[in-house]
Amino acid sequence: MSSAFTVHASGLTKRYGKDAGVFDIDLEVATGQIVGLIGPSGSGKTTTVRLTTGLLTPDSGTVEVLGQDPLRFTTETRARIGYMAQESVFFPDLTLRENLNFAASLYGMPYRRSRHIEEMIEFLDLGNVMDRLLRKASGGEKRRLSLAATLIHDPDLMFLDEPTAGVDPILRRKFWDHFEHLSDSGATMIVTTQYVGEAAYCDFVGVLASGRILAFDTPEGLRRRAFGGEQLDVVFATPPHHEDVTSLSGAAEVHKLRWLDDHTIRLSVDDAGSYAPTVVEWARQRDVPIEKTEPYLPPYDDVFVELVATLDEDSEPEPVVANAG
Numbered sequence: 385m386s387s388a389f390t391v392h393a394s395g396l397t398k399r400y401g402k403d404a405g406v407f408d409i410d411l412e413v414a415t416g417q418i419v420g421l422i423g424p425s426g427s428g429k430t431t432t433v434r435l436t437t438g439l440l441t442p443d444s445g446t447v448e449v450l451g452q453d454p455l456r457f458t459t460e461t462r463a464r465i466g467y468m469a470q471e472s473v474f475f476p477d478l479t480l481r482e483n484l485n486f487a488a489s490l491y492g493m494p495y496r497r498s499r500h501i502e503e504m505i506e507f508l509d510l511g512n513v514m515d516r517l518l519r520k521a522s523g524g525e526k527r528r529l530s531l532a533a534t535l536i537h538d539p540d541l542m543f544l545d546e547p548t549a550g551v552d553p554i555l556r557r558k559f560w561d562h563f564e565h566l567s568d569s570g571a572t573m574i575v576t577t578q579y580v581g582e583a584a585y586c587d588f589v590g591v592l593a594s595g596r597i598l599a600f601d602t603p604e605g606l607r608r609r610a611f612g613g614e615q616l617d618v619v620f621a622t623p624p625h626h627e628d629v630t631s632l633s634g635a636a637e638v639h640k641l642r643w644l645d646d647h648t649i650r651l652s653v654d655d656a657g658s659y660a661p662t663v664v665e666w667a668r669q670r671d672v673p674i675e676k677t678e679p680y681l682p683p684y685d686d687v688f689v690e691l692v693a694t695l696d697e698d699s700e701p702e703p704v705v706a707n708a709g
Contacts, residue, residue, distance in 0.1 A: 395445035423592035466539035
């Protein structure tokens with residue numbers, strides 16, 4: 385495996401039944417990248433993470449993480465990894481502080497670690513609850529504790545399974561700002577989420593459904609793939625004649641045309657900004673009054689729905705590579 389890649393999986397398969405599990409997962413994650421795995425509950429995100437951390441044994445296929453088989457990680461390699469599970473793995477009758485100290489000790493952090501722990505507590509806004517018993521903590525507080533325990537030893541590689549579940553939007557954005565800072569410092573992250581909008585924070589995104597990676601690309605690449613290019617809205621001052629719009633839809637640069645209402649169409653083109661003047665000139669020549677043209681940026685929820693609806697799940701899997709740089 386190239387040293388540029390932190391995670392390499394080929395044909396990774398784990399079956400729980402005829403149609404349950406993950407199938408033929410090919411994945412290469414470059415060092416220093418944030419890779420998101422996005423999909424609904426049951427799509428295979430957690431199983432993929434568990435296979436790449438050695439918590440599950442694949443039925444077929446291979447996987448290497450930091451140059452090793454996850455089932456045979458050395459102690460030194462495990463110390464370079466942080467794993468945040470969906471379920472709490474802490475002691476309910478200890479306080480949050482005691483649990484975090486315990487996690488730090490597992491990674492061999494020296495006893496004089498209080499400053500680092502206090503910085504983590506402040507970052508995760510846990511200062512008022514650290515002396516609360518874990519069994520009395522809220523779900524969001526438990527998630528924040530899990531993240532603190534995952535990051536406490538400054539790992540090189542992090543597997544974060546639904547890290548923002550149950551977290552308010554302001555703190556969620558704070559988390560992603562910190563993830564980006566860690567990535568800039570050279571850390572690698574694989575993050576699963578059901579919040580499709582979080583794709584925008586990732587370098588590369590894998591869209592999962594029914595245990596398969598349907599698409600793997602940059603966030604912008606996913607948008608283009610879902611809708612056939614960039615989106616340009618054209619708002620007419622008065623409802624145009626359909627034959628006029630038909631002539632526009634026949635242009636080589638227009639990949640798709642959709643009516644939003646009787647005054648508005650949405651075009652899929654290679655470059656929305658550069659094509660807008662062409663539309664204005666087309667309207668002038670045909671004496672079709674235009675109120676405005678403006679690029680439209682589809683939300684990632686719409687991108688996900690479109691990809692799942694249009695991609696053939698039975699097609700040959702594409703190579704999935706998160707390139708360095």
